[in-house]
Each structure stands twice: as structure tokens, then as C-alpha cells.
Amino acid sequence: MIKPILRLPGALALLALAACTQNPQTGDAPAGRVMEGMIDPATGQPVISGPVLTGTAPRTPGKTLSTAPPPTPAARTAAEFDTTTREQKAAAATAPASGERRLGTTIASLGDPSQPGFWIKTPLAKSESEGRIVNPANGKSAKVRLIPMGGPASAGSQVSLPALQLIGVSLTDLPTIEVYGS
Template sequence: MTMPVLRLTGALLILGLAACTNTGKTPASSPAPVMETMTDPATGQPVIAGPVLKGTAPRTPGKSSSASSIGESAGQPAAALNTATREERAEAAAPVRAGGKRLGTTVASLGDPSLPGFWIKTPLVGSESAGRIVNPATGKSANVRLIPLGGPASGGSQVSLPALQMLGVSLTDLPTIEVYGS
């Protein structure tokens, strides 16, 4: 029983291989067209000659990132992003306003550094108002604009770049700060 099955399998294999060969009755496939000269629009460098590929995505010009660039500075130091004026800094550093009510503590992280001024977006307030934030580790404080942020009161807060710098906090730290309303 095994021999007829093996013979049939061998015959089918031979027929399959014979069907794959070019018998001359159909024209042989021509080689793919080759690019003679072309420059890469992103780099301006000549492209190596080779077959023309169809259906590939175009190369997007721009800066590429590699694993070796992870953790390197994006080009601007934090001080260059701090656009607070002298007047804003003086107002933020002014003595503590009387009658401030402690709203609670929150974990602070750097907010959008492109937004100017001294502010904190926090779930500890329901409406925008004036207030103050204090870093209990250093005792430094800053007068800020309190801006509501959705989420539970136990959620974290986003603080402006100049306010974090005034508190003496590293921009990569997540300090617990105190928030006071006026």
C-alpha cells in the first residue's frame, strides 16, 4: 500500500517541477527596469542604481532619530524655553499674599513648556484663580495662576517651566508640592 502512494507522490512531484520550467512557448520575463541616475530629494545624494521598485512608500525628508540619540538634548536648554519677563518673575517671587487657604498637596510634573507665565493646572481647584505653590523640601514658593484640571483630587498636576524653576525643582523630578488658594 505504501509503494503506490510513494510512486504517485513522485510522479506528481516530477509533473510539478516540469510545469515550472520555461518551455520557450512563453516569453521569458524581462529583467526589471534599472534607474540610471536619480538624487534623493531628502538628502540631495545620488541614489545607487538598481531595480525600480513599485508600490514602496516614499522617503519622508527630515531629521531621523536613532537609538544613539536617545537621552540627548533636543538642542535648547531649559533656560532658553523660560520666556517669563522680569516683571512676571518679580510678581511670582513677591511675599506671600495674606489669607491663603491650603488646598492640598499634589504631585507636580512639567506642563507644556511653550505656555508662558507662572501657572499650575491642578484638580484641586474648580475655577481659575490666583494662588501659590510651595516646595516643602526647599521652602521656596511661587505665586501662580491656579487652573482647573480634570480628574480626581488625588491626581497629579502640571506646572509651568518658570514656576518649577522658581521652586528649585529639576524638570525631570516629580515632587510633592503644596497648593494654596487666595
């Protein structure tokens, strides 16, 4: 007799195979129908209808968030991941520009440390633009690139390593920060 725990991998394998089948009458994938006259320019394949996805689109290859170089593949410490210069840090810490508006508050966490520069991915931003983040606990601020991220406005945000350091936040904390846009 097969133990119930050993049946689980077999059931999962069958479910995975069932999801990969095609409609034998049309050859279409079961996820949707082919959109007539629509061809994906990247693959040359017909576009298949499906759910409308929301959120952050993949970044354009080669588009950087700042002029700071990416960290080396051997980077392991916060200092090795932070490739911004003193001049870049000083520029990011300068007084806020006039005409900015408060977008709201968010819970901040460390974003991808391999992405250089000063940025925040947040659902408070509607389009990619310049902005500023402020740590209300100490009043320190940093000019950042606002990058839209899917989700409700109450969802948290991801902040670059140098930006968190500039506003005096420990990389393991989850502080509430204020976000301003231009």
C-alpha cells in the first residue's frame, strides 16, 4: 500500500501535465483564444487572450536608475553593493525642490541591492518621475527616482540601499517614510 504522503508528488505531476495540454480541435493553448491579426513582434507568434495584468512592467534593458555602476558579482556587504559616489550622495541629500506634493506614507523595505542609484518602487507613484523620500523619525531626506509598483496604495515600497542609508534607516528595519513627487 502506498503511503498518502507519497501520492502527493504523483498528483502534482498529473496536474502539471494537464495544464500543459493543448486543445486538440484548434491547437490553441487552453489559456485563451488567438487574437486575430495580432502578432507578438518579439516572437512572431500569435497573441493569445488572457487576463489583464497590472503592476510594474519589466525595465528596459540597459536603462539604469542612475549613473552609478552596478555592483560587482562578488559583492556581499552593504558597502560593496553601494556604488554611489560622495557627490551623488550629496546631490541626493540637497534641499527639496519647490512645487513637490506629498503622495503619502509607506512602509519601506530594502529593494534589490544590485540595482544602483537612488530609487523607490512604490504604488504611490503613477508614473516614473523624480521625487523625494523623508524619514519622519529624523527629518533626513533623499532625492529618488519614483518607480510605479502594482498594488494598493497601502502596500509597502522597496527602496534602494543608498537611499535607505542616506535617510538613516537600518537595512533590516521596516520604517514608515513619507513620499513626495514633483
